[in-house]
Amino acid sequence: GESVGLHLPTLSVQEGDNSIINCAYSNSASDYFIWYKQESGKGPQFIIDIRSNMDKRQGQRVTVLLNKTVKHLSLQIAATQPGDSAVYFCAGTLQGGKLIFGQGTELSVKP
Amino acid sequence: DTEVTQTPKHLVMGMTNKKSLKCEQHMGHRAMYWYKQKAKKPPELMFVYSYEKLSINESVPSRFSPECPNSSLLNLHLHALQPEDSALYLCASSHFPRRNTGELFFGEGSRLTVL
Numbered sequence: 567g568e569s570v571g572l573h574l575p576t577l578s579v580q581e582g583d584n585s586i587i588n589c590a591y592s593n594s595a596s597d598y599f600i601w602y603k604q605e606s607g608k609g610p611q612f613i614i615d616i617r618s619n620m621d622k623r624q625g626q627r628v629t630v631l632l633n634k635t636v637k638h639l640s641l642q643i644a645a646t647q648p649g650d651s652a653v654y655f656c657a658g659t660l661q662g663g664k665l666i667f668g669q670g671t672e673l674s675v676k677p
Numbered sequence: 678d679t680e681v682t683q684t685p686k687h688l689v690m691g692m693t694n695k696k697s698l699k700c701e702q703h704m705g706h707r708a709m710y711w712y713k714q715k716a717k718k719p720p721e722l723m724f725v726y727s728y729e730k731l732s733i734n735e736s737v738p739s740r741f742s743p744e745c746p747n748s749s750l751l752n753l754h755l756h757a758l759q760p761e762d763s764a765l766y767l768c769a770s771s772h773f774p775r776r777n778t779g780e781l782f783f784g785e786g787s788r789l790t791v792l
Contacts, residue, residue, distance in 0.1 A: 600780065600781075602783075607785075608785055608786075609681075609767050609769075609783035609784050609785050609786050610720065610767070610781075610783045611783070612780045612781070612782070615780060653717075655719055655720075664722055664725075664733065665722070665781060666722075667719035667720050667721075668719060669718070669719055670717070670718075670719055
């Protein structure tokens with residue numbers, strides 16, 4: 567079936583290092599992807615999005631890369647800070663236009 | 678601070694109770710959503726309202742009853758719930774109800790415990 571999934575459930579990085587969180591999807595018809603950050607006790611917060619006609623998009627300290635050939639999406643966080651500690655979800659539009667979330671990666675930043 | 682407001686933040690109810698979760702947004706969004714999230718799991722779509730009409734019901738049991746009184750408000754009525762329904766219930770809204778290519782704005786959620 568259609569799915570959006572993340573490669574690793576947890577990721578631990580040193581403060582100041584760059585973080586890379588990966589996501590794979592199965593539906594080649596997906597045309598829109600979003601990365602969300604969810605801190606403990608809060609709702610998901612939009613980070614960055616990308617459409618399928620792009621392969622890269624940059625925000626403040628974050629970059630999303632889309633490789634449609636291998637159906638892979640990644641979120642890169644530059645100079646990771648303790649405030650970046652959270653669960654990160656990728657989400658993609660699948661059949662019917664619904665937004666489906668991947669399993670999530672918990673990012674821990676070590677001081 | 679989120680612009681989607683959910684109340685109550687916490688709710689404990691028995692299996693015979695009737696309660697409601699409420700959600701409000703004043704961003705002029707015409708699509709509103711209910712998601713259910715279990716611990717350490719991604720949000721799962723329950724319902725979508727588009728222009729105050731129910732457009733998607735993800736085969737949710739009838740003990741969950743959504744209502745959209747107007748374009749700013751979304752309710753989720755709860756009746757005869759089971760302990761396994763305990764979860765974080767998230768409300769979201771967006772600009773584009775059908776194409777779904779817009780960002781979803783989430784509230785902080787209502788944490789429900791069913792005893």
